Amino acid sequence: xxxLVRDPGLETTVQDTGRLGHYAIGFPPSGALDSxxxxxxxxxxxxxxGAAALEAVYLGPTxxxxxxxxxxxxxxxxxxxxxxxxxPTWESVAVRAGQTLAxxxxxxxxxxxxxxxxxxxxxxxxGSRSTYTLVGIGxxxxxxxxxxxxxxxxxxxxxxxxxxxxxxxxxPEHPTTAxxxxxxxLHSYRLTPDSLERFTSTPWKVTPDANRVGYRYRGAELxxxxxxxxxxxxxxxxxVTDCGYPVGSVQVPGGVEPIVLxxxxxxxxxxxxxxxxxxVDRDRLAQTKTGDHTRFVPVDLDEALTIRRDRAGRLDxxxxxxx
Amino acid sequence: MADVTGTTTDTGTRxxxxxxxxxxxxxxxxxxxPAHFASLAITRRLREEALPGVEEICPSNASYMVxxxxxxxxxxxxxxxxxxxxxxxxxxxSEDPDFVVDTRIVDVPIMFADPWTHEVLMRFRDRHQDPSxxxxxYGARINGYDSAESFIAALAGAPYLVTMMGxxxxxxxxxxLVPRERQVExxxxxxxxxxxxxxxxxxxxxxxxxYPVKGAGGYQLFGxxxxxxxxxxxxxxxxxxxxxxVFFRHGDLIRFxxxxxxxxxxxxxxxxxxxxxxxxxxxxxxxxxxxxxxxxTNAALVGELDR
Numbered sequence: 001x002x003x004l005v006r007d008p009g010l011e012t013t014v015q016d017t018g019r020l021g022h023y024a025i026g027f028p029p030s031g032a033l034d035s036x037x038x039x040x041x042x043x044x045x046x047x048x049x050g051a052a053a054l055e056a057v058y059l060g061p062t063x064x065x066x067x068x069x070x071x072x073x074x075x076x077x078x079x080x081x082x083x084x085x086x087x088p089t090w091e092s093v094a095v096r097a098g099q100t101l102a103x104x105x106x107x108x109x110x111x112x113x114x115x116x117x118x119x120x121x122x123x124x125x126x127g128s129r130s131t132y133t134l135v136g137i138g139x140x141x142x143x144x145x146x147x148x149x150x151x152x153x154x155x156x157x158x159x160x161x162x163x164x165x166x167x168x169x170x171x172p173e174h175p176t177t178a179x180x181x182x183x184x185x186l187h188s189y190r191l192t193p194d195s196l197e198r199f200t201s202t203p204w205k206v207t208p209d210a211n212r213v214g215y216r217y218r219g220a221e222l223x224x225x226x227x228x229x230x231x232x233x234x235x236x237x238x239x240v241t242d243c244g245y246p247v248g249s250v251q252v253p254g255g256v257e258p259i260v261l262x263x264x265x266x267x268x269x270x271x272x273x274x275x276x277x278x279x280v281d282r283d284r285l286a287q288t289k290t291g292d293h294t295r296f297v298p299v300d301l302d303e304a305l306t307i308r309r310d311r312a313g314r315l316d317x318x319x320x321x322x323x
Numbered sequence: 324m325a326d327v328t329g330t331t332t333d334t335g336t337r338x339x340x341x342x343x344x345x346x347x348x349x350x351x352x353x354x355x356x357p358a359h360f361a362s363l364a365i366t367r368r369l370r371e372e373a374l375p376g377v378e379e380i381c382p383s384n385a386s387y388m389v390x391x392x393x394x395x396x397x398x399x400x401x402x403x404x405x406x407x408x409x410x411x412x413x414x415x416x417s418e419d420p421d422f423v424v425d426t427r428i429v430d431v432p433i434m435f436a437d438p439w440t441h442e443v444l445m446r447f448r449d450r451h452q453d454p455s456x457x458x459x460x461y462g463a464r465i466n467g468y469d470s471a472e473s474f475i476a477a478l479a480g481a482p483y484l485v486t487m488m489g490x491x492x493x494x495x496x497x498x499x500l501v502p503r504e505r506q507v508e509x510x511x512x513x514x515x516x517x518x519x520x521x522x523x524x525x526x527x528x529x530x531x532x533x534y535p536v537k538g539a540g541g542y543q544l545f546g547x548x549x550x551x552x553x554x555x556x557x558x559x560x561x562x563x564x565x566x567x568x569v570f571f572r573h574g575d576l577i578r579f580x581x582x583x584x585x586x587x588x589x590x591x592x593x594x595x596x597x598x599x600x601x602x603x604x605x606x607x608x609x610x611x612x613x614x615x616x617x618x619x620t621n622a623a624l625v626g627e628l629d630r
Binding site: 021023024025026126134136137142182183231233234236244267268270273276277278279301304307312 | 397
């Protein structure tokens with residue numbers, strides 16, 4: 001009951017819904033960046049919500065199965081083969097012991113997810129199987145997968161079955177310019193009104209520094225309102241007295257490189273935060289890659305809550321259609 | 324722009340939303356002990372009340388943050404609850420003699436001007452405000468001390484309060500318990516270093532920290548702690564006993580005690596033998612008493628460690 005890693009891909013990690021409840025001592029949540037793709041993958045293979053899956057980025061892994069099982073690939077648009085024969089994505093696929101799952105070249109998005117019936121059965125750490133590589137905990141040995149790793153599979157699949165398929169309409173598209181909706185606020189008053197306007201009108205380009213910790217962007221320069229810095233903040237105009245950072249919050253150290261903090265980010269620090277990407281849109285962000293463009297679209301709290309409800313409703317509907 | 328400007332109460336506290344999952348509350352833009360005591364009192368009360376939909380409570384220096392489940396409580400309703408709690412306990416925290424914190428004081432050995440951080444800081448001089456000296460020389464000069472020695476004496480001369488945890492697992496932000504005119508303040512590096520040794524003792528803004536693990540960092544480097552503050556495998560007795568991978572807790576009091584290389588090596592030996600234990604004593608901390616008599620209160624707190 002295991003999966004052998006023949007080739008780990010670029011950086012493939014074990015992820016689930018995340019390590020919640022320890023933010024106040026500095027543990028970021030970790031967990032699948034594209035939560036929709038992750039949840040749908042589990043539903044396809046008949047897992048209970050929350051089973052651990054694999055998250056890859058850019059280059060998928062090559063995986064050999066030691067047991068008959070059911071798998072599903074969701075997320076990025078990428079060709080997938082089983083023993084060299086193409087198999088569909090967003091659909092559950094039967095795998096026999098000894099068969100090898102492999103990936104072709106990425107065609108859209110950035111992160112494919114591999115769900116396996118029963119889930120990846122690594123030991124939970126602080127309540128989660130998600131990998132957090134910065135301090136080397138969770139997942140498989142606290143690190144990204146390496147060639148030769150043997151991943152244990154769980155036996156708790158509720159109803160593994162091949163041939164389940166997600167409706168075309170429920171498969172997200174991955175445009176090369178992503179729109180991320182955000183609530184402006186927190187320390188947005190630190191930016192000049194012109195700069196705040198520029199932040200939401202600029203098509204920002206994703207830099208090579210884009211990973212599970214955060215995405216950095218280039219595209220415009222933003223200016224801070226001059227002030228005498230408050231005691232404790234430090235002398236840089238981008239500094240505030242160190243405080244907590246919401247997951248998804250945006251900061252602009254130096255005014256030239258906005259950073260969206262993601263699920264493996266630092267939990268607090270001393271940079272002014274100008275707003276927070278709504279939680280659902282971290283899925284879209286996770287499917288952007290270096291060189292893609294991103295626009296930040298301001299919404300208010302009512303809109304953010306509606307977006308959240310719509311997503312929950314959609315996921316419920318997809319799960320029911322697959323049950 | 325969509326109007327999502329947060330509300331501000333008449334105490335100056337600012338309430339705002341960090342997306343759909345976080346509420347951010349800033350007691351004051353500047354660090355002060357009364358602002359922190361308000362944050363401490365409010366977050367303690369909030370924890371006691373266990374409101375539905377309050378998923379995590381993160382107290383910080385002069386602010387705090389709540390992770391909210393908006394499917395269980397509308398974040399706007401939560402803000403109203405937080406404003407009620409602020410009115411009940413926020414400003415009273417610094418005046419009410421009945422508001423006390425049962426906590427502990429911890430003896431934390433630090434080797435100042437140690438060879439390990441010295442080697443790293445000398446390699447990153449091009450990112451520093453003053454490439455000609457060391458971080459200690461610079462910190463001493465801009466804070467009006469005549470030597471690194473007298474500066475170290477001030478840093479180790481009064482206890483600190485852990486006013487925030489985070490950045491990475493286990494990192495304590497420590498604010499020295501001295502009146503404002505005696506507080507040290509230093510800028511962060513002009514550009515962050517790509518390297519900081521594990522257990523480095525750093526200072527940035529008005530806060531001392533110990534880096535739990537090695538990594539990037541922008542704080543001035545003044546020394547090294549020999550004992551771990553993060554223990555992922557829980558090998559040291561302090562971590563195993565508490566079943567925790569981090570040592571410090573929000574609200575801990577710390578005495579940073581200056582040690583020499585011989586004691587540093589001795590502590591390292593105990594760590595390697597997996598039998599290191601921090602010296603700690605339970606104490607009751609009264610913000611109002613401290614504000615009325617800082618030096619006398621500090622002497623009594625630190626005295627507990629030496630009894």
